[in-house]
Amino acid sequence: MPEASAIRLYATRRFTPAVEQAMDARYQVTRNWADTAMTSDALAQAAQGCEYLMVSLTEKVTAEVIARLAPTLKVICTLSVGVEHLDLAAAKQAGVKVLNTPDVLSEATAEIAMMLILGAARRAAEGGRMIRDDTWYGFTPTGMLGQQLTGRRLGILGLGRIGKEVAKRAAPFGLKLHYHNRRPLPAEEAMGTTYHETSDSLLAVSDIFCITAPSTPELKSFLNAERIARLPKDAIVINVARGDMVDDDALIEALQSKRLFAAGLDVFRGEPDIDPRYRTLDNLFAVPHLGSGTVETRDAMGFVLLDGLQAIERGETPHNQLV
Numbered sequence: 515m516p517e518a519s520a521i522r523l524y525a526t527r528r529f530t531p532a533v534e535q536a537m538d539a540r541y542q543v544t545r546n547w548a549d550t551a552m553t554s555d556a557l558a559q560a561a562q563g564c565e566y567l568m569v570s571l572t573e574k575v576t577a578e579v580i581a582r583l584a585p586t587l588k589v590i591c592t593l594s595v596g597v598e599h600l601d602l603a604a605a606k607q608a609g610v611k612v613l614n615t616p617d618v619l620s621e622a623t624a625e626i627a628m629m630l631i632l633g634a635a636r637r638a639a640e641g642g643r644m645i646r647d648d649t650w651y652g653f654t655p656t657g658m659l660g661q662q663l664t665g666r667r668l669g670i671l672g673l674g675r676i677g678k679e680v681a682k683r684a685a686p687f688g689l690k691l692h693y694h695n696r697r698p699l700p701a702e703e704a705m706g707t708t709y710h711e712t713s714d715s716l717l718a719v720s721d722i723f724c725i726t727a728p729s730t731p732e733l734k735s736f737l738n739a740e741r742i743a744r745l746p747k748d749a750i751v752i753n754v755a756r757g758d759m760v761d762d763d764a765l766i767e768a769l770q771s772k773r774l775f776a777a778g779l780d781v782f783r784g785e786p787d788i789d790p791r792y793r794t795l796d797n798l799f800a801v802p803h804l805g806s807g808t809v810e811t812r813d814a815m816g817f818v819l820l821d822g823l824q825a826i827e828r829g830e831t832p833h834n835q836l837v
Contacts, residue, residue, distance in 0.1 A: 524561035525568040526552050529593070530809060533816030540820065541566065558582040565589070566823060571596060577604035584608045589826060591819040593812075595619065596756060597836060598729050605837050612837040613822040617675065618814035623726075623780075623805035624679030627754045630778025631668075631684070631722055633799035634750045636660040637776070640796045661721075661750070661775060664688035669720025671736075672727025673699060673707060676754065680726060681705045692719055717744040722752060729756035739764035748775040754805050757783035766791045769798060780805050 523541040528534070528549040537543050546552060546560065551572035558579045561567055563586055569575060571594040580587065580601060589611045592600060597614055605612050633639060637660045644650040651657070668684050670677045673693040681691050682705065691707040694716040698709040710716040713736075717723065723745055727733060737751065738761040745751075751774060753760055762783055768774040776797040782788040785803060792798055806812065822832035 521566060522564040523566040523568060524564040526557060526573045527570045527593070529568070529816050530812045532813050533820070536817070536820055554579050561587070566591065568593070568819065570594060571599050573599065575600045577601045580604045580608050580610060584610070589613065589823060591823065593815050593819065596729055598756070602837050610837070611826060611835055613819050613832065613834050614836055615815040615818050616834055618818055619806035619811050620675040620679045622808045622811040623676050623754050624683055626780050626801065626805045627680045627724060627726070627752060628683045630752050630754065630780060630799060630801070631663070631724070631750070634752065634776035634778035635663060635722070637797070639799040661748075665690065666721040667692055667719050668722045668724060669693070669716045670707070671713065671716065671723070671725045672755070673704070674726065674728070677726040678705060680724060681707055689722070692716055713741070714744055717741055718746070720749060721746055722750045724752040725755045725759055727755055727759070729759055733759050735759070735761045737761060737765065739767070742768045742774065745774070747773070750775050751777040754780045757781040757785055762789045766795070769795050
């Protein structure tokens with residue numbers, strides 16, 4: 515590696531002020547000042563001659579991009595836990611290291627999951643529109659009835675770092691906790707949740723079904739019409755993982771038909787160009803991918819990448835190195 519002051523870094527998006535200040539102090543930084551998602555071709559052109567590449571989940575770093583930036587490119591850093599937008603095999607073949615941001619965004623994402631659970635269950639989106647549109651008809655004993663959380667069953671698909679933080683926050687609300695992983699966790703890590711060997715078994719008991727598993731090829735469009743049919747009547751669907759794990763047609767139909775009581779979504783397929791039908795649903799409580807969106811978390815995500823780079827420069831293997 516060259517001396518720190520000479521290392522060239524390309525940042526595809528703007529980062530928090532504290533992270534950008536640290537980047538500028540350590541490296542020769544070039545930025546995408548427009549702070550918009552870059553095409554693969556634009557990225558490959560803009561990052562020419564850079565040893566380090568800092569991206570977000572909105573940029574696809576394909577085998578072609580890596581080939582065009584090699585052999586100068588040494589490390590790809592992604593401001594995300596998920597790496598489905600990176601070609602890890604191509605990076606490994608080219609000798610390019612890859613860093614991500616595990617461990618630091620679980621709490622913030624779990625907070626969003628709880629907000630979505632509460633908002634969907636208590637019809638917060640519909641109620642908020644009534645206030646803004648001046649259509650609130652006043653209190654009635656049977657008006658705007660939602661679902662109380664106490665005693666309901668929360669099914670968590672993926673009891674990993676984020677799933678555990680969701681479980682920790684859900685328990686005090688009186689929710690009964692269930693989960694499915696590929697294999698059961700040791701009792702001391704399961705936090706009193708009930709394990710289900712299959713996702714079908716979990717779906718059957720999930721009054722609230724929360725997706726926190728990482729996106730994998732096997733989980734693309736996981737929540738389809740067939741699996742929605744396995745949920746209890748009037749169930750609620752929550753997604754804080756990735757939008758491509760939900761079949762939009764199936765979920766929208768289930769919300770329109772009232773087969774599901776509601777959904778709470780932080781992520782969407784093709785975001786920000788989401789299916790326009792979502793905007794018409796009163797029983798959808800949605801936010802624009804806010805899972806890790808706190809100053810504290812975005813600072814921590816940026817610094818775990820910068821710390822990883824410095825570890826590599828010292829000849830060490832950082833804990834967040836994937837390749």
